[in-house]
Amino acid sequence: MTQFKGGYVGKIARINLTKSKVETEKVKPAFAVKYLGGRGWCARLMWDEIPAHTDPLGPKNKLIIATGPLSGLLVPGAGKTSFAAISPATGYYGDSNTGAMFSPELKQAGFDALILEGKASKPIYLWIEDGKIELRNADFYWGMGCLEVEDSLKKDLGDELIRVASIGQAGENLVKFACITCDYGRQAGRTGMGAVMGSKKVKAIAVRGSLDIPVADPEAMQKIFEKSMRQIVQHPVLDIWRRQGTMQFIDWTQENVCLPTRNFLSATYEKYRGINGDIMEKTAKVADRSCFACPIACGNFCIVNKGPHKGIGVEGPEYETASMIGSNCALPKLGDVIYANYLCDNLGMDTISAGNVVAFAIECYEKGIITKEDLNGIELKFGNTQAVFDFLEMIAKREAVGDLFAEGVKKAAEKLGKGSEKFAIQVKGLEISGYDVRAAQAMGLAYATADIGAHHNRAWAIGYDIEVGRENYDKKKVKKVIDLQHSRPLFDMLGTCRFQWLETGIELDVYARFYEAATGIKTTTENLLRASERVYNLARAISVREGLTSKEDWLPERSFTDPVPEGHVKGATLDKRKFKRMVKTYYKLRGWDEKGVPTQKKLDELGLKDVSKKLHAP
Amino acid sequence: MKALSVYAEKCCGCRICELVCAYQHFQRNNPKKAAIRVFALFPNPASNVPVVCHHCGVPKCVELCPEGALYKAEDGRILLTAKKCTGCLECIEACPFTAVYFHSDMITPIICDLCDGDPACVKWCPTKALRFTPLSAIKQERRARLAATMGGTS
Numbered sequence: 006m007t008q009f010k011g012g013y014v015g016k017i018a019r020i021n022l023t024k025s026k027v028e029t030e031k032v033k034p035a036f037a038v039k040y041l042g043g044r045g046w047c048a049r050l051m052w053d054e055i056p057a058h059t060d061p062l063g064p065k066n067k068l069i070i071a072t073g074p075l076s077g078l079l080v081p082g083a084g085k086t087s088f089a090a091i092s093p094a095t096g097y098y099g100d101s102n103t104g105a106m107f108s109p110e111l112k113q114a115g116f117d118a119l120i121l122e123g124k125a126s127k128p129i130y131l132w133i134e135d136g137k138i139e140l141r142n143a144d145f146y147w148g149m150g151c152l153e154v155e156d157s158l159k160k161d162l163g164d165e166l167i168r169v170a171s172i173g174q175a176g177e178n179l180v181k182f183a184c185i186t187c188d189y190g191r192q193a194g195r196t197g198m199g200a201v202m203g204s205k206k207v208k209a210i211a212v213r214g215s216l217d218i219p220v221a222d223p224e225a226m227q228k229i230f231e232k233s234m235r236q237i238v239q240h241p242v243l244d245i246w247r248r249q250g251t252m253q254f255i256d257w258t259q260e261n262v263c264l265p266t267r268n269f270l271s272a273t274y275e276k277y278r279g280i281n282g283d284i285m286e287k288t289a290k291v292a293d294r295s296c297f298a299c300p301i302a303c304g305n306f307c308i309v310n311k312g313p314h315k316g317i318g319v320e321g322p323e324y325e326t327a328s329m330i331g332s333n334c335a336l337p338k339l340g341d342v343i344y345a346n347y348l349c350d351n352l353g354m355d356t357i358s359a360g361n362v363v364a365f366a367i368e369c370y371e372k373g374i375i376t377k378e379d380l381n382g383i384e385l386k387f388g389n390t391q392a393v394f395d396f397l398e399m400i401a402k403r404e405a406v407g408d409l410f411a412e413g414v415k416k417a418a419e420k421l422g423k424g425s426e427k428f429a430i431q432v433k434g435l436e437i438s439g440y441d442v443r444a445a446q447a448m449g450l451a452y453a454t455a456d457i458g459a460h461h462n463r464a465w466a467i468g469y470d471i472e473v474g475r476e477n478y479d480k481k482k483v484k485k486v487i488d489l490q491h492s493r494p495l496f497d498m499l500g501t502c503r504f505q506w507l508e509t510g511i512e513l514d515v516y517a518r519f520y521e522a523a524t525g526i527k528t529t530t531e532n533l534l535r536a537s538e539r540v541y542n543l544a545r546a547i548s549v550r551e552g553l554t555s556k557e558d559w560l561p562e563r564s565f566t567d568p569v570p571e572g573h574v575k576g577a578t579l580d581k582r583k584f585k586r587m588v589k590t591y592y593k594l595r596g597w598d599e600k601g602v603p604t605q606k607k608l609d610e611l612g613l614k615d616v617s618k619k620l621h622a623p
Numbered sequence: 624m625k626a627l628s629v630y631a632e633k634c635c636g637c638r639i640c641e642l643v644c645a646y647q648h649f650q651r652n653n654p655k656k657a658a659i660r661v662f663a664l665f666p667n668p669a670s671n672v673p674v675v676c677h678h679c680g681v682p683k684c685v686e687l688c689p690e691g692a693l694y695k696a697e698d699g700r701i702l703l704t705a706k707k708c709t710g711c712l713e714c715i716e717a718c719p720f721t722a723v724y725f726h727s728d729m730i731t732p733i734i735c736d737l738c739d740g741d742p743a744c745v746k747w748c749p750t751k752a753l754r755f756t757p758l759s760a761i762k763q764e765r766r767a768r769l770a771a772t773m774g775g776t777s
Contacts, residue, residue: 078652079643079646152666165664189663215726223651238749292671293635293671294635295636295637297637302635302636302749302750306665308669318666
């Protein structure tokens, strides 16, 4: 196997929290190249190191933090870090990705990846600098919000430019959708990675690095970068992306009748103009926020401009936040969405799941399934902003019925019963994000089959549904979903953002060239996509080993039974029979058996013989 | 004479300037080896601020360098005679902007040399937060913006 000459730093730190011991391991080139990096490395390490049927919040689960071979390099948008573990939300494979500056700093500190194993006996934080890792007492920081702990660590360590990944009270309290926050407002939001970190009593990871990240061919790197940059800065969509980022999509989903509203009952929101990109730009945005080396700068820093929370600022909202906390909880004003976003960021909760959970609780309350007493007297109704703020805190602190909802909508519905399962909008225990799928079959399939549970980022197929027709369940849609499930997560493996490819037209092939220039290893786009398919199958194998069955490749009942109440797709629901067929076709095209298990042949073909042997052991 | 100027309000905090500076001068992928550094100051004030040498007309760093290693060149740049430098850190003390950088891989300071007249940071700044303009036109855009607000009848 060829040795890499750059891209990767070449070291993984294994941090045993139980024994307070740190070991540094050399990265094996064969492993590095086969699984590329980021979530690819995470998946392989999880398969190898986490025993089957592990309690996600027990000491045997591991939190793996991995950069990619392009993270921190001269590549537009190269700031991605993956956080992965068995997810406490689903019990299956889980990962989440964040942008900003953490991964470049970690690599400059001398590590491609960290493996956090065991469990500390009392709160600690990690201090990582130029090849050294210390476990330090964090009693003082325990109990703080993410934004507060980041602020405090920067002050106490005396450097405004150290990078911090931290958890808030929600992570400490093992809320199943607790997130990890980096750089004052970028999150590894999904699948409850903050709870895993909290279960290990790790409050934060603070990093400062000054080492070179080796690059095989710096000149080639510069040439590819310059060409990509010229293309991006001249691209016509750059202007709107920089001004509004993903917030531009509120108008788009409204227009296309797929903006989740009132716990996914409606697909348009009558007050959408109160929470969209235009109003943000005009009344709330004060600065751009960019991830490492990204010329797009889709991040928005916004400030509440009036009312009791005037002056509170947050990085965000993003489209997903504005839809899940805005329209889905029927908050009428952007200022309230910004404040709710701030609460979630500081308490350390994923805004997507949090918005979904709150909307579900509101519907439970309005239907009489939970009472005002359960809620400590708050009137939790759609559009009642103060109640939403109060309830978010109740969840993070597990107060009153907040304790139940901190488990996520699936587990809450199982406990509550009374038909609430039908409007618990989740797949595999992960709450659905910001797209209504009743007239979007490919997007529905994307949610039903995403490896971490309902997440839009694996295959954002709704654009395709709108392009080719919102009533069709054909094979082309299935194929599209599979293609997207390989191309999009590839970026999480490389450690760079996908928007430069998706939005400003940088070809996939350019990333193969970047990879070659960085590592000195020849590759092709096909090769990279193959690696992504390998990892998709490996992630599936991990979940199957944990007990996943095909029953869970399915959507919430509401998608099939409650018609879209308005707009040009009025009356639409998904057809169970046709959708079932779509799932079957999906298995077939993927080379999975009728139970949704990757076949021996498929795994062998992907170079996962050892995995197939174990998975198919008699 | 041309000078580098910073429009901090336009900076998005991407740090491309740091990266390209390090590539240009050291052929290294290491933003900590740049003569510029971006401070993302959040939440308060909410701003991204690149800190870089102003090539002052009367440079304090030159004045206070005990070895005479720094000098103001005829073209206005502040340059370093590396072999005279002892790495005493006086220049960073002298600089009113602390726009002098050090790294443990080298003794001498990393100070902006305007890339011999075509600064890489300006060239690749995606938001035009960094400019390289004749001194007579420095900050003209901001001046024009302010002037517009002072304009006559509307």
